[in-house]
Amino acid sequence: MLELKTVNAFYGKAHVLNDLSFTVGHGKVVALLGRNGAGKTTTMKSIMQMVQPRGGTVSYQGQDITGWAPHRVAKAGLGYVPEERRIFTQLTVLENLEVGRQPPREGCVTWTEEMLFELFPNLAERRGNRGKALSGGEQQMLTIARTLMGNPALVLLDEPSEGIAPVIVEQMAHVILKLKNEGLTVLLSEQNLHFAQAVADQVVIIESGTQKFAGSLADLQAHPEIRDAYLSV
Numbered sequence: 710m711l712e713l714k715t716v717n718a719f720y721g722k723a724h725v726l727n728d729l730s731f732t733v734g735h736g737k738v739v740a741l742l743g744r745n746g747a748g749k750t751t752t753m754k755s756i757m758q759m760v761q762p763r764g765g766t767v768s769y770q771g772q773d774i775t776g777w778a779p780h781r782v783a784k785a786g787l788g789y790v791p792e793e794r795r796i797f798t799q800l801t802v803l804e805n806l807e808v809g810r811q812p813p814r815e816g817c818v819t820w821t822e823e824m825l826f827e828l829f830p831n832l833a834e835r836r837g838n839r840g841k842a843l844s845g846g847e848q849q850m851l852t853i854a855r856t857l858m859g860n861p862a863l864v865l866l867d868e869p870s871e872g873i874a875p876v877i878v879e880q881m882a883h884v885i886l887k888l889k890n891e892g893l894t895v896l897l898s899e900q901n902l903h904f905a906q907a908v909a910d911q912v913v914i915i916e917s918g919t920q921k922f923a924g925s926l927a928d929l930q931a932h933p934e935i936r937d938a939y940l941s942v
């Protein structure tokens with residue numbers, strides 16, 4: 710579904726992704742793990758072409774999307790949920806969802822507000838409230854729900870469990886598994902293993918923008934030294 714081949718990315722002269730390669734299979738949940746500053750956000754942005762790779766390719770459904778404009782990448786079916794919540798604080802929950810609405814995409818779920826309220830019951834109760842009245846966790850949920858209104862085939866979630874209450878983290882795991890059940894593919898980034906363990910089929914560990922491990926959770930469990938070397942436990 711998604712393939713990165715020797716992707717290199719820079720901020721000015723800083724070389725942040727270094728020949729990074731990995732794949733995300735159709736219908737899988739893949740966790741991109743690494744410490745603070747390992748390059749997770751830059752990887753997400755390089756996939757979306759918000760940071761344009763200088764070398765290497767990003768392919769989506771067999772098509773080379775390197776160099777595309779970010780809006781074209783989104784239109785092709787990739788939905789990006791950044792780490793910082795992006796909601797319209799002056800608009801209501803319902804209006805925020807409306808803003809995200811895109812035409813149906815063949816082979817993908819066509820999300821309606823009612824389907825999303827079923828997926829995010831907290832938002833259903835708050836549908837008439839303005840974005841600014843929501844808790845951090847609810848804003849995070851709304852950001853995801855709004856992205857789903859674009860009917861993506863692949864969702865990129867940048868540190869979805871970061872800075873939210875444990876009970877909401879649990880709901881978040883539940884949401885990700887439901888998305889997988891609906892046939893969506895998910896790539897999420899995380900700093901630690903805990904959340905990934907609840908949802909991921911595969912993990913990719915990066916450090917200094919280079920892949921250090923790719924495999925199943927069971928494979929990783931068999932190599933605690935890798936976990937200790939590259940993740941915050």
Ligand code: ATP
Pocket residue numbers: 720723725743744745746747748749750751752900
């Ligand atoms: P975090 O968990 O903090 O989000 P991360 O794994 O997502 O970390 P990135 O945000 O991709 O890491 O950052 C990778 C490296 O690139 C870090 O060394 C960071 O300081 C640097 N970096 C990130 N954004 C910029 C920028 N706009 N300009 C210059 N350097 C940047």
